[in-house]
Amino acid sequence: MMRVSLRCLGGLLAGMSVFAFTPLAHAAAAAPAPLGSDSCAALTQAGHVAWPEAGTRIVAATWRPAGYAVPLVGQPDAPPTQAVLPAHCEVEGVMHERRGVDGQAYAIRFRLRLPSDWNGRFLMQGGGGTNGTVGDAIGKVSMDQAPALAQGFAVLAQDSGHDNATNTDPARGGMVAFAHDPQARADYGGASLRPVTLAAKALVAAYYGRNPRFSYFYGCSKGGQEGMVLAQQEPDLYNGIVAAAPGFALPRAALAEAWNTKAMGGVLAARGDAPSVANLARAFSVEDGTRVRQAILAACDGLDGAKDGIVADGARCTSALVVPQLRAAGLSPAQVTALEQIHDGVRDGAGRQIYPGFGWDAGWFDPGWRIWMTGSPDGRVPALNVVLGGPSRVVLFATPPGNVPLAPDAILAAQLAFDPARDAAAVTATAPGWPRSAWQDVGAHVPDLDRFQARGGRLIVPHGGSDPVFSLNDTLGWWRALDRHSGGRAASYARVFPVPGMAHCAGGPATDRYDALRALVDWVEQGKAPEALAAKAGPATPWPGRERPLCRYPLVAKTKGGVTACAMPPKTARR
Secondary structure, three states: OOOOOOOOOHHHOOOOOOOOOOOOOOOOOOOOOOOOHHHHHHOOOOOOOOOOOOOOEEEEEEEEOOOOEEEEOOOOOOOOEEEEOOOEEEEEEEEEEEEOOOOOEEEEEEEEEEEOOOOOEEEEEOOOOOOOOOOOOOOOOOOOOOOHHHHOOEEEEEOOOOOOOOOOEHHHOEOOHHHHOHHHHHHHHHHOHHHHHHHHHHHHHHHHOOOOOEEEEEEEOHHHHHHHHHHHHOOOOOOEEEEEOOOOOHHHHHHHHHHHHHHHHHHHHHHOOOOOHHHHOOOOOHHHHHHHHHHHHHHHOOOOOOOOOOOOOHHHOOHHHHHHHHHHOOOOHHHHHHHHHHHHEEEOOOOOEEEEOOOOOOOOOOHHHHHHHOEOOOOOOEOHHHHOHHHHHHHHOOOOOOOOOOOHHHHHHHHHOOOHHHHHHHHOOOEOOEOOOHHHHHOOOOOOOHHHHHOOOEEEEEEEOOOOOOOHHHHHHHHHHHHHHOOOOHHHOEEEEEEOOOOOOOOOOOOOEEOHHHHHHHHHHHOOOOOEEEEEOOOOOOOOOOEEEEEOOOOEEEEEOOEEEEEOOOOOOOO
């Protein structure tokens, strides 16, 4: 079965399926008596909720009895699934209703689910892609675990201040058209997080008669970026944050998407093929992709002490080892050059790194990697670096926002014309009416969590080694800078967990099933800092059910005598 993680895709988001319900232990304080439909309806009464901001209002408050089900957005080729939920009050609200400078109507819309059997905890669920839709607010946090709502959390989701149903304009970039309004871009970047969190906590207090004992955030991709914004800019709101595969350098990552597309386009040019989305999907055949994976494993599997299909010690998997294997695998010179360019990363005209390259890993050309770089081989899904990355780069992450035709081949042409020496400046530019750049609005790459640490905050950052859109190298570089800033003590409050083989948020030949939320709760509430996350491989991997520790960086999983454990790696050049 094709496994593709599409959490960044707006309408194509791929969430995590819920297979087993293993609730966390309740918080120490006794839960209130079960609440029902009357308590839910009472929230709509005037004055019942002490809103922090005037103008906040409830659109609907609906009691959902036990057994209520919501659909889960899954893989394009997978059968539909759903999550069956416990009894709860579902609240839909709206705030910051306004008219933008582009004439569009904007607002922050949110959903909060309040379980009858509450454990005293509050969780905000991060968004994905361009946001613009209110999340389901069930708190999907792991493929093998119950959603947070079923574990007793009150769960919040929002649309970050724009609505894909009303703010989408094909003539101005489609789903990124909201970026023509400065406030909408700022809300998307993170300005919406504080007001919606405070509104939701006011609802929690009104419903249960007390505030949450602990507040958590869980997000991946754009949701990971939101987690980083909260840790850096709003450190008083959440006790613990999981910021997985964080898009905290989103504007620069969009430049890398164009760079990587251009690298793949070089394969077409060398063959004399027309630059089309359909041809891009064939830049590497399925057999070529298999040869790439085999070459990487031939070079680097075993560096951790076991030849097991996993490149656990990614820092030692260098081009000096991999490139000769790629050449020996029968790939064309243009194909090898394209892969080297993707690995090396995008640089400006002076040779300075704009965004780090992508480390050699066993998940390259797995479906979840390929769909971003070239599109699916059958042509069903075009390259996401084109159809998502192109409009985002030209409209959302440029100041002033530009326009790009939405025909896929036209977007591809814009990506192939990318020149970092000319185009990278748009990310940090300002303009009349735009006092803040896209980097200021959306970037959250600051290696300073002093205020978060001072308040006792804890941060967990899982990230796939084969993530094709947000480079693990970028996250590791950020953590090293954070560690330097904190005098070598960053691990006392922030830990990164690389997931070898994993694509974007999930999928790939990886042990991608782990419970970061449980680890975070134990760290925040019991002081148990995780050295590793227990992880398992899913049914679509080469080794279903395999169990393996995901080690906190800079530790790596080493196998000796058949036993795998986390240990410090030998000193080596970074990949």
